[in-house]
Amino acid sequence: MTKFRLKLTALFVLLIGFSVLAAGLLMGNSYQKNHQDALRDHMIRELHVLNAAAPWPESKDEAEQGAYFQEQAKRFKEIAGMRVTYIRLDGKVLGDSDHEPETMDNHLTRKEVRQAMNEGTGSSVRLSDTLKERMMYVAITVGGANGGPKEGIIRLSMSLGDIERSLNNMWLALIFGLCMLFVVAGIVSYRVALSVTRPLERMTSAAKRMANMDYAIRVPESGRDEMSELARALNAMAGSLQGQVDEIRRNGVRLQDVLDNMTSGVVMVAHDGRITLYNRQAELLLGGSVKERVGRSFSEIRQHYELVGIIREGLESHSPIHEELTVYYPEERLLEIHLVPMTMSGEEESGLLLVLQDVSAIRRLERMRSEFVANVSHELKTPVAAVKGFAETLLAGAVNDPETARSFLTIIQDESDRLNRLIGDILELSKIESRRSPLQFSPIDLPMFLGRMKELLSADAARKSITLDVQSEEGLFLEADEDRLGQIVMNLLQNGINYTPEGGKVKVLAEIVVDEDTEEELVRITVSDTGIGIPKKDIPRIFERFYRVDKARSRSSGGTGLGLSIVKHLTELHHGTIRIESTVGVGSRFILELPLIQP
Incomplete structure (x- = not known):
């Protein structure tokens, strides 16, 4: 755009310069021509005055005429300061104010002389061979004293040096004025070109930025000329494109958010x-x-x-x-x-x-559901089969034997209790997993709470001579659902008593710890026993439903296989965690960590 502006400026300057130069040349030529015409007219008048003052003599004697003409030429030279030449019709010079006639050439071939002989008056401008400068020559033909036939020619010549110097001064002034005009025209033209090209530059820059997807650019549009109309149209187009691009970007962002989420x-x-x-x-x-x-x-x-x-x-x-x-x-x-x-x-x-x-989780859940149905069917089938078998035996006649009948009825009662516990645990687990029974949180005095749990299970521990030790920090309160927390602790204690040999020990320890990552205060309840322990390969699956490490021992202890699964779900409902540390033959430790205050 800068090159275009310079070209436009140069074009304006050239147009103005050529116009002024042409006007100057025309004016100079006109001035020179008018000046020369005025001078020629003046010289013609001078010649007529000269002829009137000193008419052509009637004497035919050449010597007398020569002396007369020479005297008159010199006298007029002194008076008017112009060169005067008297020429005979055959071109011979009879008198001259600046030179001796004898030394001068025949003037018949001179332009002004020939023109005067033909028309009565003649003029020419040329370089004088004698004076070596440009001269204007004016000649007229003259006759006798009484208006007879033409007898000679009087020529008046004057140097054009003053005129040429005046013209040179004029040309110098014209050139200087032209240069000044060029400068002024250049400045004005640049300003004009700038006023034309600057809006174009802005619109070109705006168009380039639009091509680079920058539609926020706007072009100044003040005015009512064509450039302002074009700027308004460009701004309207940019605004429309900006709106469309913004909408496309919003749609793209929404689509990308949908895809990413x-x-x-x-x-x-x-x-x-x-x-x-x-x-x-x-x-x-x-x-x-x-x-x-x-x-x-x-x-x-x-x-x-x-x-x-x-x-x-x-x-x-x-x-x-x-x-x-x-x-x-x-x-x-x-x-x-x-x-x-x-x-x-x-x-x-x-x-x-x-x-x-x-679909890994879906297939795993389907597999777990299938396994759960199979396990429930298996677990229900065992007590039902036992009840059915012993009932059939009694009906077959064993009822008549009091001792056998009592033994069979005791087994039927135990299996019925086991079936009842199994159904109860299944229903309880179903309610917990479906969130149908929301937790009711309240502050719990943990030492008093654990003391009640010990009293409830002290009879079971005493039957196996197991020492039940409960320790808790004094004044320790915990925000939890008391009934659900009781289920958790009861299941863990029963599990420890069931899998600990006679004479063993089950210990409960409650204390406050601080989470190293979140610096949150937690209540840690550790239930440890001196039982048979859990093999390392079984620890990851210990909280699965119906999973048993020792199936024969679990059934003999009356377990349903759902207790630890219930513990796991209730712990998660309390926003807590539970983990196991166990060594086969040494014992196990269930570590339960719950928030001191529920979030």
């Missing part, structure tokens, strides 16, 4: 195999980042050979595919894959859309 992984593959979309859940399920995957071929996902094969099959067949696939990177997961052919925007050939859903 989807629980399903979404991958788009173009027809040439390049990955064009890879959302955050896909990063979690398949590994790799958006930067590593987008723009590169799907075949570079070397950690998932089977998935690459499915994508390749989809690109070749252009048909939907639904499969479940186990992946082992970045961790083992079962993925449900929906592959759908789709045409990408701006492409003729169809690519693929992959939707990946992690």
Whole structure:
């Protein structure tokens, strides 16, 4: 734009300069011509005055005429300061104010002389051979004293040096004025060009910024000329584009937020195999980042050979595919894959859309539900079968034997109690898991609470000569649901008593600890025993429903296999944690940590 401005300025200056120069030349030539015309007219008048003052003599004697003309020429030279020449009709010079006639050439060929002989008056401007400067020559033909025929020519000449000096001064003034005019014209033209090009520069700059997706730029639009109208149109276009781009960006952000927060992984593959979309859940399920995957071929996902094969099959067949696939990177997961052919925007050939859903938890829950039903069926079948068998035996005649009948009825009663406890635990676990019985939190005096738990279980411990030791910091209060906390502690104590041999020890310790990460105060209740212990391989599954380390011993102790599962769920409802430390043959420690104050 700067080059354009300079070119426009130069064009203005040249136009003005040429116009002024042409006007100056015309004026100079006109001045010179008018000056010369005025001088010629003046000299003609002078010649007529001269002829009137000194008419052509009638004497034919050449010597007398020569003396007469020479005297008159010199006298007029002194009076008027102009050169006077008397010429005979044959061109011979008879008298001259500046030179001796004998030394002068024949003047018949002179332009002014020939013109005067033909027209009566003649003039010319030329370089004088005698004086070596430009002269104006004016000649007239003259006759005798009584107006007879023409007898000679009087020529008057005058130097044009003064006129030329005046013209030179004029030209100098004209050149100086022209230079000044050029300067002024340059400044004015630059200002004019600037006023024209500056809006264009702004609009060009704005257009470039719009081309770079910057639609917030605006061009000043004050005025009512065409440039202002163009600026207003450009601003209106920028505003419209800005609104549309903002809407597109908002839609893009919303779409990206939806994709990033989807629980399903979404991958788009173009027809040439390049990955064009890879959302955050896909990063979690398949590994790799958006930067590593987008723009590169799907075949570079070397950690998932089977998935690459499915994508390749989809690109070749252009048909939907639904499969479940186990992946082992970045961790083992079962993925449900929906592959759908789709045409990408701006492409003729169809690519693929992959939707990946992690169904590991769903399948695990289905497996757990299936196992739970099987376990419940098995656990219910055992006491029911026992009750049915002994009842049939009694009906077959054993009822007549009092001792046998009493023994069988005692077994039926025990199995009925066991069946009742099992059904009760199942219902309790169902209520806890479904959150149908919300917890009622209240402050609990922990030393007094643990004392009541000891009294309730002291009879069971005494039957096996087990020492039941309860220790708690004085004045320790805990915010919890008292009934549910009682279930937790009761299950842990019963579990310790059941799996501790006779003469053993079960200890409960309650204390305040501080979480190292959150610096939150926690109440830690540790239930330890000197029982048979738990093998290390069984510890991760100890809180599963119906899981037993020693199945025969569990049934003989009357356990249902749901106690620790209930403990785990109730602990989580209290926003707490529970863990196990155990050594086979030495004993176990259940460490329960609950918030001092519920969040």
